[in-house]
Amino acid sequence: xxxxxxxxxxxxxxxxxxxxxxxxxxxxxxxxxxxxxxxxxxxxxxxxxxxxxxxxxxxxxxxxxxxxxxxxxxxxxxxxxxxxxxxxxxxxxxxxxxxxxxxxxxxxxxxxxxxxx
Amino acid sequence: xxxxxxxxxxxxxxxxxxxxxxxxxxxxxxxxxxxxxxxxxxxxxxxxxxxxxxxxxxxxxxxxxxxxxxxxxxxxxxxxxxxxxxxxxxxxxxxxxxxxxxxxxxxxxxxxxxxxxxxxxxxxxxxxxxxxxxxxxxxxxxxxxxxxxxxxxxxxxxxxxxxxxxxxxxxxxxxxxxxxxxxxxxxxxxxxxxxxxxxxxxxxxxxxxxxxxxxxxxxxxxxxxxxxxxxxxxxxxxxxxxxxxxxxxxxxxxxxxxxxxxxxxxxxxxxxxxxxxxxxxxxxxxxxxxxxxxxxxxxxxxxxxxxxxxxxxxxxxxxxxxxxxxxxxxxxxxxxxxxxxxxxxxxxxxxxxxxxxxxxxxxxxxxxxxxxxxxxxxxxxxxxxxxxxxxxxxxxxxxxxxxxxxxxxxxxxxxxxxxxxxxxxxxxxxxxxxxxxxxxxxxxxxxxxxxxxxxxxxxxxxxxxxxxxxxxxxxxxxxxxxxxxxxxxx
Numbered sequence: 001x002x003x004x005x006x007x008x009x010x011x012x013x014x015x016x017x018x019x020x021x022x023x024x025x026x027x028x029x030x031x032x033x034x035x036x037x038x039x040x041x042x043x044x045x046x047x048x049x050x051x052x053x054x055x056x057x058x059x060x061x062x063x064x065x066x067x068x069x070x071x072x073x074x075x076x077x078x079x080x081x082x083x084x085x086x087x088x089x090x091x092x093x094x095x096x097x098x099x100x101x102x103x104x105x106x107x108x109x110x111x112x113x114x115x116x117x
Numbered sequence: 118x119x120x121x122x123x124x125x126x127x128x129x130x131x132x133x134x135x136x137x138x139x140x141x142x143x144x145x146x147x148x149x150x151x152x153x154x155x156x157x158x159x160x161x162x163x164x165x166x167x168x169x170x171x172x173x174x175x176x177x178x179x180x181x182x183x184x185x186x187x188x189x190x191x192x193x194x195x196x197x198x199x200x201x202x203x204x205x206x207x208x209x210x211x212x213x214x215x216x217x218x219x220x221x222x223x224x225x226x227x228x229x230x231x232x233x234x235x236x237x238x239x240x241x242x243x244x245x246x247x248x249x250x251x252x253x254x255x256x257x258x259x260x261x262x263x264x265x266x267x268x269x270x271x272x273x274x275x276x277x278x279x280x281x282x283x284x285x286x287x288x289x290x291x292x293x294x295x296x297x298x299x300x301x302x303x304x305x306x307x308x309x310x311x312x313x314x315x316x317x318x319x320x321x322x323x324x325x326x327x328x329x330x331x332x333x334x335x336x337x338x339x340x341x342x343x344x345x346x347x348x349x350x351x352x353x354x355x356x357x358x359x360x361x362x363x364x365x366x367x368x369x370x371x372x373x374x375x376x377x378x379x380x381x382x383x384x385x386x387x388x389x390x391x392x393x394x395x396x397x398x399x400x401x402x403x404x405x406x407x408x409x410x411x412x413x414x415x416x417x418x419x420x421x422x423x424x425x426x427x428x429x430x431x432x433x434x435x436x437x438x439x440x441x442x443x444x445x446x447x448x449x450x451x452x453x454x455x456x457x458x459x460x461x462x463x464x465x466x467x468x469x470x471x472x473x474x475x476x477x478x479x480x481x482x483x484x485x486x487x488x489x490x491x492x493x494x495x496x497x498x499x500x501x502x503x504x505x506x507x508x509x510x511x512x513x514x515x516x517x518x519x520x521x522x523x524x525x526x527x528x529x530x531x532x533x534x535x536x537x538x539x540x541x542x543x544x545x546x547x548x549x550x551x552x553x554x555x556x557x558x559x560x561x562x563x564x565x566x567x568x569x570x571x572x573x574x575x576x577x578x579x580x581x582x583x584x585x586x587x588x589x590x591x592x593x594x595x596x597x598x599x600x601x602x603x604x605x606x607x
Contacts, residue, residue: 064146064178072145097145115145117180 010054011038014098017109023048034077039098047093049079051115055101063099063110072115118142120207123220124200125243126192127236129400129440129447130365132243134220136186137197139204144180150201152185155193158201161225165202168225172277174206181205191445193399196234199223199253199276206280213286219251219271220244229276233257235371238364241268251290253279261368262293264357304350309518310343313509317344318517320500320597321456325351326529327576329569330433330455330495332418334603335502336472337465341458342416344502348456349381349412351523353530359410362450366406380411386420390428395440400447405432408453418457419487426492429455433495434565455496459488461603468602470503485604497569498597529579536584543575545586552591561601570594 015025023041030037039050051071053063075095083093099110118141125132148162169176183204185192200221207216222240224232234240237258244252245268254262256272269290273279282288308318317333321344324331333341354377355363363380367373384393384404395403405413415421432438436452462481466472476484508514536543545553553574557567574586574594581590 062146062178067145112144117144 007054010100010102011052013054013100013102013107014050014052014109015039017098017100017111018048018050021111030078030082032078032081034081035071035074037075037078037082040082045092047083047087047091048096048113049075049082049093050096050098051075053097053099055099056103063101064097064112067097067115075115118208120204120216122200122204122207122216123244123249124197124222125220125240126190126194126197127239127243127369128190128445130239130369130402130449131447132236132239132241132246133190134243134247134249135190135192137200137204138184138186139208140182141177141205141208142180142182146178146180148181148183150183150185152183152188153191154185154197155191157195158192158197161195161198161201164198164225164227165205167227168198168229168276169202169205171227172229172275172280174280177205177209194234194236195224195232196222196236196240198225199231202276203283207283210284212283214283214288218249219253220249221253223253223255223273225276231255231274231276231279236365236369237261238361238368241265242365244268253288259291259293260373261364265293268293304519306347306350307519308344308347308350308522309515311340311347311515311517313505313514314340314344314502315516317341317500317502318522320498321345321348322351322522322526323573323576323580323597324348324454324456324498325353325526326533326579327497327572328452328454329497329573329576331457332493332496332499333456333458333502334461334499334599335458335465336469336504337460339502339504341502345414345416345456345458346383347519348414349379350519351526352379352381352412353523353527355379355410363410366402366409366449369402370407380408381414382408382411383414383416386415386417386422388421388425390422390425393425394428394432394438395449396442400440400442400445402449403438405429405438405451405453406449409450411453413453413455415455415457418459419484423487423489427489430491430495457496461485461501468501472504482604493600493603494563494565496600497573499599499603500597501599501602525580528582529576532582533579541584543578543584543586545571545574545591549574549586549588549591552588556595561598566598570598573597 018041023043026040026042028039030040037049038052041048041050051067053066055063079095094114095116097112097115101108120139122137123134124137125134150158166176183201202225203221222234224234226232233255238261241252241262250267251269253271256274259272262270270293271288272291320331333345335341360377382404391397393403393405395401395406432451433455437448437450439446439448461467462474462476463484464475466474467476467481574590577590577593578586
């Protein structure tokens with residue numbers, strides 16, 4: 001299994017979790033010049049740009065720690081690019097994080113609505 | 118999740134209590150400390166994180182905001198590591214002790230050990246003033262608090278052990294009396310090594326009774342430094358109160374104060390003003406404050422930079438020094454006895470009995486002018502020392518030893534205390550007072566010199582065990598007033 005496949009598996013889990021929580025998935029793996037947006041979901045009129053982190057173990061640092069300052073900045077730029085090019089009017093939005101930790105026995109989701117708060 | 122931990126910081130020599138509030142909320146990992154922290158404290162974030170992880174605790178992957186109250190005091194010192202860590206921990210667990218009543222101090226190592234800190238005594242004093250009598254501190258600082266009253270000390274050297282004790286409410290106070298007390302220091306020097314120079318040794322003895330500032334003048338090689346260095350062998354031990362004062366200074370500097378021995382400092386003449394008086398941005402006490410309750414010995418005083426000597430003026434007369442930097446003022450005590458040595462001229466033989474001086478008047482004058490009148494006036498006693506007489510050398514005339522002198526000094530001080538408890542003061546008899554007035558009238562004394570002369574005469578009387586100062590005491594005291602002779606005939 002390569003990295004992309006692991007990633008896809010995580011994103012699939014994440015997508016299901018979001019849908020179960022009332023999100024409508026707009027786009028998956030949207031590419032911008034500033035980087036990739038894993039998931040874009042809509043809920044109650046607010047766009048959520050979601051960064052998905054998938055982990056099988058916490059041995060190599062937690063999933064939350066993997067979101068560096070640089071990643072945060074690129075997510076901001078990507079989100080702005082998406083809003084500029086894909087929407088016609090202002091839409092309220094949030095940049096979110098969804099950590100998925102899947103061990104053999106159970107799956108854990110860790111959703112943070114606004115990573116800049 | 119919210120917690121509040123008490124700690125303290127030092128401003129000058131005074132400790133003041135601060136509160137560390139911690140709030141942990143869900144969010145991306147982020148740790149911020151607000152409330153005027155210094156660079157050291159910002160760095161402590163990383164130490165705390167590592168120490169907690171090494172102690173087997175999951176460091177929260179959340180937003181941690183910590184605030185130090187009151188916000189206007191600059192928080193300095195690595196001793197805030199432990200309270201910062203405790204703040205985070207107490208957010209995550211249910212402590213079974215009353216945190217409001219406990220003050221925390223300690224530095225953390227990356228592996229979770231609690232390291233010794235500086236300024237413990239000032240910090241504890243701050244806690245006690247604020248009504249906090251239970252203190253958690255590093256075990257290696259325990260010896261400093263020996264003999265302190267009305268505090269309960271919990272000393273740990275391991276963060277894990279401390280956390281468990283706090284969680285289960287099983288903190289055990291250590292007895293402060295059990296702390297190891299330093300052994301008295303044995304001196305290698307003794308006054309019985311000095312041949313001759315009885316007058317100078319006598320002067321040293323008198324100066325030790327009344328803390329008089331003493332200037333030894335003489336040709337090179339006559340024993341000025343030798344005698345001055347041996348003063349420390351006869352100094353009376355510090356009282357508990359004064360020892361605590363000095364220990365506070367040393368604790369702040371991270372040094373260990375030695376038992377009840379008086380401090381004795383002999384800085385090299387290349388010393389700068391900041392290290393002499395104290396200062397730099399952190400407002401660290403200088404040599405004068407380290408010599409508090411002890412002796413400051415300036416060997417070859419004329420070689421010191423003029424600005425250094427001039428800056429000693431106020432510390433000598435006020436017995437304290439007020440330092441001001443960056444809108445912050447602190448006052449350090451500096452009640453020291455000043456002992457200095459110098460040559461009377463560049464070649465050193467001016468005024469010596471059987472040595473020829475090769476300097477001309479102008480050279481001597483210029484040499485002596487390095488010592489301003491103001492500094493000279495602050496010396497209470499001046500002793501001219503000459504080459505040791507042949508008779509003394511051949512007979513190896515050693516008339517004093519340190520034990521004898523130190524016994525006499527302690528006896529004189531005891532007598533002084535005895536008189537104080539009786540409420541009587543040493544007074545001058547009428548005839549002697551008239552003599553003193555006559556001497557003052559001759560124009561050789563300043564007002565300060567007048568009162569100092571009286572004090573020296575009193576010290577002599579105390580040494581003799583007399584309640585009144587008689588003519589003999591006064592004339593001996595006047596014999597130590599050789600200042601006008603220094604520049605005589607120039």
